[in-house]
Amino acid sequence: MTSLSSALPARAAPEGRLIVRHSVLVRVCHWVNAICFVVLLMSGLQIFNASPLLTWAQTTNFDKPFLSLSARHDDDGNATAGLTTIFGHAFNTTGVLGASRGDDGGLEERGFPSWATLPSYQDLAMGRRWHFFFAWILVLNGLLYFANLVFGRHIGELWPSLADLRAIPHAIVEHVRLRFPSGDEALHYNVLQKLAYLSVVIAFPILILAGLTMSPAVDAAFPWLLTLFHGRQAARAVHFLLAAYLVLFLIVHLVMVVLSGPINNMRSMITGRYRIKAARR
Amino acid sequence: MSNLIRLPQTRLTRRRLLAGLGISAAAAPLSACSFDSGSPAALSILEKAEAVTKAVQRALLGPETAMAREFPPGAISAYFKPNGSTDPEDPGYVALRQGGFKDWRLEVGGLVERPIKLSLEDLRALPSRSQITRHDCVEGWSAIGQWKGAQLSSVLTAAGLKPQARYIALFCADTLEETLDNTGRYYETIGLIDAFHPQTILAYEMNYAPLKVEHGAPLRLRVERQLGYKMAKYIMRIEAIDDFAKISRGRGGFWEDRGYEWYAGI
Numbered sequence: 001m002t003s004l005s006s007a008l009p010a011r012a013a014p015e016g017r018l019i020v021r022h023s024v025l026v027r028v029c030h031w032v033n034a035i036c037f038v039v040l041l042m043s044g045l046q047i048f049n050a051s052p053l054l055t056w057a058q059t060t061n062f063d064k065p066f067l068s069l070s071a072r073h074d075d076d077g078n079a080t081a082g083l084t085t086i087f088g089h090a091f092n093t094t095g096v097l098g099a100s101r102g103d104d105g106g107l108e109e110r111g112f113p114s115w116a117t118l119p120s121y122q123d124l125a126m127g128r129r130w131h132f133f134f135a136w137i138l139v140l141n142g143l144l145y146f147a148n149l150v151f152g153r154h155i156g157e158l159w160p161s162l163a164d165l166r167a168i169p170h171a172i173v174e175h176v177r178l179r180f181p182s183g184d185e186a187l188h189y190n191v192l193q194k195l196a197y198l199s200v201v202i203a204f205p206i207l208i209l210a211g212l213t214m215s216p217a218v219d220a221a222f223p224w225l226l227t228l229f230h231g232r233q234a235a236r237a238v239h240f241l242l243a244a245y246l247v248l249f250l251i252v253h254l255v256m257v258v259l260s261g262p263i264n265n266m267r268s269m270i271t272g273r274y275r276i277k278a279a280r281r
Numbered sequence: 282m283s284n285l286i287r288l289p290q291t292r293l294t295r296r297r298l299l300a301g302l303g304i305s306a307a308a309a310p311l312s313a314c315s316f317d318s319g320s321p322a323a324l325s326i327l328e329k330a331e332a333v334t335k336a337v338q339r340a341l342l343g344p345e346t347a348m349a350r351e352f353p354p355g356a357i358s359a360y361f362k363p364n365g366s367t368d369p370e371d372p373g374y375v376a377l378r379q380g381g382f383k384d385w386r387l388e389v390g391g392l393v394e395r396p397i398k399l400s401l402e403d404l405r406a407l408p409s410r411s412q413i414t415r416h417d418c419v420e421g422w423s424a425i426g427q428w429k430g431a432q433l434s435s436v437l438t439a440a441g442l443k444p445q446a447r448y449i450a451l452f453c454a455d456t457l458e459e460t461l462d463n464t465g466r467y468y469e470t471i472g473l474i475d476a477f478h479p480q481t482i483l484a485y486e487m488n489y490a491p492l493k494v495e496h497g498a499p500l501r502l503r504v505e506r507q508l509g510y511k512m513a514k515y516i517m518r519i520e521a522i523d524d525f526a527k528i529s530r531g532r533g534g535f536w537e538d539r540g541y542e543w544y545a546g547i
Contacts, residue, residue: 047421048421050419050420050421051418051420051421051422058352058356058415058423058425059356059358059415059422059423059424059425060362060421060422060423060424062360062362062422063360123540124419124420125536125539125540125541126540128419128541128542129324129327129328129330129331129540129542130327132330132331132334132547133326133327133329133330135330136330136333136334212547214417214421214547215338215546215547216349216415216417216505216506216507216508216546216547217338217341217342217347217506217507217546217547218338218341218546218547219349219350219506220342220347220348220349220350220505220506221338221341221342221347222341223350226350232415232417232423233422233423236421
């Protein structure tokens, strides 16, 4: 999640202008958020593994979850295959989901594999400690970011205009051809960037609210949360699915960083300076 | 509390942590400061979150007012997963169970003016509360059940808390983990705010029938604004205490001794 600060010309250069793209606050928030997200994701998968199934209701339906990760066992109780079941359809995901290699090299029953969880081995208590510590940092960091977004009047940089929306097909074609905006066009986010970043800015608060809805104490204080999310287990599902969406965003984000000038992009998020390439003719 | 929860391993080696974090460059700053979440120093930092969570949630809840949602009878779950101990083999408990819990007595002592012993009949004679609530396990699943029992507050009022009392400890009949020093016996502690909450009951009835052994017969605690592991089953003795540091491993409960938060509101 980023925000374009006003495009100040910093220094003219023969190959293009250098502008200050991101304020210090945005850059710090971005990296704090990045670290928090990775820790929260991996500790979250650890927590998910303690009950690797999702139900769209108040309570857990162990017989008919809409998503579950499970293992098939032999007569001795050893895991032989990992299964991912979505709406009743089972897929063999041995080695990754449902059952994967443990420390001893043997197949063990676990939802997400050890390389994806924090800690790597099964330890729900430690997963919760990591999760809630970094959740607080994420929330405080997010409040700072939102305060800047609203009071610094930066929301317009993410909010697509009608003209932007009409240009979506054109932007998609350009992206597919790996032709990225240059010149004055690159002073602002293009419509696909706006939509992607805006979706993340909207997803995070919903994801956090869904997470809080899993807290029995928060439910007592704000029972409307249960109504909003269709129950505690549904909130757990929303929390999980939004996290999955953010992973999807992260992958696309990283790919785009690499494809559209990795050094320029990284510099803009570290020192703030971004080089605008001369406009194509 | 369950078989699914592995007892935490004592140490997380740095290699393992790095292996866990290694897939992401974004997490590199963590490993760079030789973070070892098994070390007491690192753990004590992570554990700071619990105090913040508790303080904020207490502020949101108000001390006693907020009630956990109660559901209509139609919402009761067809299946309520029994967890933790489901059939205690401790000889004392087995004997009581064989006698239909006629000889079972709830001892109430510690920092109280009048230590008392209550039979099931005595408890049933106390003012009761029935509630249909959602049970949230730390593992992540939920089930709705009906519970009926004596309010813990009325039992504590009958015994009379001494001014020094700050926590209520519940000692149970079941051994959930075999240990040499008897620290595998289940117990729990809760604060006075939750102990005197109207929905905090000593339940002897579940889903309109006497509490089954798998769910904690003859008596289990309900603390509706916290997670399931706080709700001790097979309760034998209740003590008012000023500090839980000297009980078992000193962290205020069986699962707390194994790394889980004492405040289980989240």
